[in-house]
Amino acid sequence: MIIAQRKPMEEIQAMIDGFEKILVLGCRGCTTVCCAGGAKEVETLSTLIRMDGKQKGKTVNTLEASTELQCEPESVRPILEKLANQYDVVLSMACGAGVQTVAKLFPDLRVLPALNTNFIGMAEEHGVWTEVCLACGDCILGKTAGICPVTRCAKGLLNGACGGASEGKCEVSKDRPCAWQEIYHALKCLNMLNYLKEKSQVKDWPIHPGRVVREDLREVEAT
Amino acid sequence: MNDFEPLIAVFSCHYCSYAAADLAGSSRIQYPPNIRVIKVPCTGRVSVNHILRALECGADGVYVAGCLEGTCHFISGNFKAKQRLQYAKDLLSEIEIEPERVQMYFMSASEGAKFANVAKEMTEAIKELGPGPLRPTKSE
Amino acid sequence: MSFRQALESGKFLVTAEVGPGKGTDVEHLLKDAAIIKDRVDAINVTDLQSSVMRLGSMAVCHLLTDIGVDPVFQVTCRDRNRLALQSDLLSAWVLGIRNVLALTGDHPVLGDHPQAKPVFELDSVTLLEVIGKLNSGFDMVGNELKGKPGFLPGAVVNPGADNEAAMDLQIMKMEKKIKAGAKFFQTQGVYDLDAFEKFMKRVEGFNTKVLGGIILLKSVGMARFMNKNVAGVFVPEPLIQELKEAEDKTRVSMNIAVRLIKGMKDLCHGVHIMALGWESKIPPILDEVGL
Numbered sequence: 001m002i003i004a005q006r007k008p009m010e011e012i013q014a015m016i017d018g019f020e021k022i023l024v025l026g027c028r029g030c031t032t033v034c035c036a037g038g039a040k041e042v043e044t045l046s047t048l049i050r051m052d053g054k055q056k057g058k059t060v061n062t063l064e065a066s067t068e069l070q071c072e073p074e075s076v077r078p079i080l081e082k083l084a085n086q087y088d089v090v091l092s093m094a095c096g097a098g099v100q101t102v103a104k105l106f107p108d109l110r111v112l113p114a115l116n117t118n119f120i121g122m123a124e125e126h127g128v129w130t131e132v133c134l135a136c137g138d139c140i141l142g143k144t145a146g147i148c149p150v151t152r153c154a155k156g157l158l159n160g161a162c163g164g165a166s167e168g169k170c171e172v173s174k175d176r177p178c179a180w181q182e183i184y185h186a187l188k189c190l191n192m193l194n195y196l197k198e199k200s201q202v203k204d205w206p207i208h209p210g211r212v213v214r215e216d217l218r219e220v221e222a223t
Numbered sequence: 224m225n226d227f228e229p230l231i232a233v234f235s236c237h238y239c240s241y242a243a244a245d246l247a248g249s250s251r252i253q254y255p256p257n258i259r260v261i262k263v264p265c266t267g268r269v270s271v272n273h274i275l276r277a278l279e280c281g282a283d284g285v286y287v288a289g290c291l292e293g294t295c296h297f298i299s300g301n302f303k304a305k306q307r308l309q310y311a312k313d314l315l316s317e318i319e320i321e322p323e324r325v326q327m328y329f330m331s332a333s334e335g336a337k338f339a340n341v342a343k344e345m346t347e348a349i350k351e352l353g354p355g356p357l358r359p360t361k362s363e
Numbered sequence: 364m365s366f367r368q369a370l371e372s373g374k375f376l377v378t379a380e381v382g383p384g385k386g387t388d389v390e391h392l393l394k395d396a397a398i399i400k401d402r403v404d405a406i407n408v409t410d411l412q413s414s415v416m417r418l419g420s421m422a423v424c425h426l427l428t429d430i431g432v433d434p435v436f437q438v439t440c441r442d443r444n445r446l447a448l449q450s451d452l453l454s455a456w457v458l459g460i461r462n463v464l465a466l467t468g469d470h471p472v473l474g475d476h477p478q479a480k481p482v483f484e485l486d487s488v489t490l491l492e493v494i495g496k497l498n499s500g501f502d503m504v505g506n507e508l509k510g511k512p513g514f515l516p517g518a519v520v521n522p523g524a525d526n527e528a529a530m531d532l533q534i535m536k537m538e539k540k541i542k543a544g545a546k547f548f549q550t551q552g553v554y555d556l557d558a559f560e561k562f563m564k565r566v567e568g569f570n571t572k573v574l575g576g577i578i579l580l581k582s583v584g585m586a587r588f589m590n591k592n593v594a595g596v597f598v599p600e601p602l603i604q605e606l607k608e609a610e611d612k613t614r615v616s617m618n619i620a621v622r623l624i625k626g627m628k629d630l631c632h633g634v635h636i637m638a639l640g641w642e643s644k645i646p647p648i649l650d651e652v653g654l
Contacts, residue, residue: 163521
């Protein structure tokens with residue numbers, strides 16, 4: 001899922017300065033699971049904003065709500081329409097996709113990001129998330145025993161390890177394992193070491209911003 | 224000069240610290256009337272939001288009193304409370320409210336005297352800090 | 364004799380290395396190169412070594428050709444995409460550079476601009492393939508070149524990989540590099556000849572030449588620093604003690620280098636000496652070894 005973290009309060013305070021009715025909008029998707037922008041975190045942030053406002057003598061009111069998936073227009077529209085005119089800014093606790101969906105649907109509305117979106121990741125344990133997918137558009141996980149070298153190798157190497165690892169750890173940081181050594185062990189476990197000898201690869205990078213179109217799913221004019 | 228009487232919210236667990244509070248009471252051990260005890264089945268039930276909302280609703284200080292480490296009836300509820308208390312301190316620091324206004328204490332059901340001492344200690348500490356930033360001072 | 368001719372002659376090869384500094388001052392570097400130029404078969408020029416921003420390898424290689432040196436242009440994949448790499452290779456050829464060492468490169472986080480965006484679009488293997496393609500007159504996507512280079516390509520290998528997985532991966536990658544055209548390998552610094560011998564046995568029969576790395580030990584502090592921070596380099600404690608107890612540390616350091624080079628004569632095809640400023644010690648060391 002998408003992993004995000006709340007911005008420092010100092011940055012959020014600067015962003016919301018001057019607004020008096022803030023809709024703090026959480027998301028019941030990824031940011032709930034990574035405990036950055038779910039209903040609990042919406043309550044926490046709203047409380048901090050109100051407490052901070054009060055101690056500084058400012059008039060700040062908050063409205064708390066959450067969407068299902070803030071990146072889906074059908075999830076966002078009814079919530080914001082229902083609360084219309086009760087707020088003068090949206091402080092979104094969704095990932096970048098959620099923030100942009102709200103902004104696109106309501107171009108007259110000021111939308112602010114309370115979170116920094118970090119990466120597509122998985123939970124190592126509750127409270128620890130690591131990046132595992134770069135959304136490169138050309139998945140090779142079948143050849144690397146389910147370990148992505150594009151993401152988990154700091155250099156994104158596709159033809160094996162560099163010479164920089166020390167005691168199984170990446171030269172970039174002692175808390176990152178060498179992804180290629182992990183791939184080696186995983187392939188060995190599956191009796192697939194010969195995959196390491198395959199023809200060398202160069203990655204063809206997708207153009208950004210990406211776009212996926214499914215003609216079979218698009219709305220059709222019924223005439 | 225400082226005639227401010229703090230209001231302190233106490234989250235107290237059924238198995239240990241609330242029992243200690245009862246013991247303090249029945250042993251006639253005096254402790255300050257400034258605390259308001261909220262009983263929870265386990266301090267693991269206390270969330271960061273409970274702590275912050277208590278302050279927002281007018282408490283000058285908050286503390287969570289749980290079982291001695293290693294003796295929690297629900298195994299690790301008190302450890303979770305300890306982690307959340309630390310997180311609450313960090314959040315309060317971010318908005319420049321003194322992190323010392325919230326604390327975590329551990330005690331067993333037989334420690335009536337400790338319950339009373341903690342209440343005294345926290346009341347003194349909050350008196351020193353002054354009214355919480357969300358309470359108007361007497362001069363206002 | 365050019366480096367290519369030396370390689371093809373079958374003689375025991377000796378190469379050295381210079382590292383450009385941070386700035387446009389090349390006086391010391393050229394002086395050091397001049398001291399050794401007639402004693403070595405080629406001199407490598409590093410490419411933003413340790414990911415620290417420095418004067419570029421291509422410019423310095425060109426300056427070395429002006430003083431009669433056959434340079435080895437070290438090229439990493441850290442900073443340039445496939446367009447820049449192909450272009451820089453063509454540029455290097457035009458500037459008189461004939462040998463290339465293809466490296467993946469250290470991550471920027473290790474250097475003095477840690478927030479720089481790493482590129483790593485190609486790696487050492489695919490860079491070698493690109494060199495091969497350019498040599499045969501085509502770019503990466505098959506367009507014919509108007510004028511083609513004829514580089515002698517080399518690569519690196521780490522015989523000090525510190526566990527089984529790392530060693531197996533190094534050797535598999537070495538095979539890939541040879542398949543991609545690497546004609547010579549320069550290794551990371553070696554201090555343990557027994558371990559090096561074991562490594563050389565594993566690559567016996569590989570169709571390439573290996574030059575064992577020799578790093579001159581300038582101080583005990585340097586040895587300990589490398590043990591802690593440089594992957595694949597391990598200075599054994601007895602050597603550190605030898606250096607520590609020596610009165611004339613420079614002499615002992617040179618003796619260690621002489622012993623290592625003599626040991627390598629039977630194990631591989633040459634040595635690559637990294638003197639890190641002690642270039643003046645190279646001629647006397649080579650005298651003692653008889654090279």
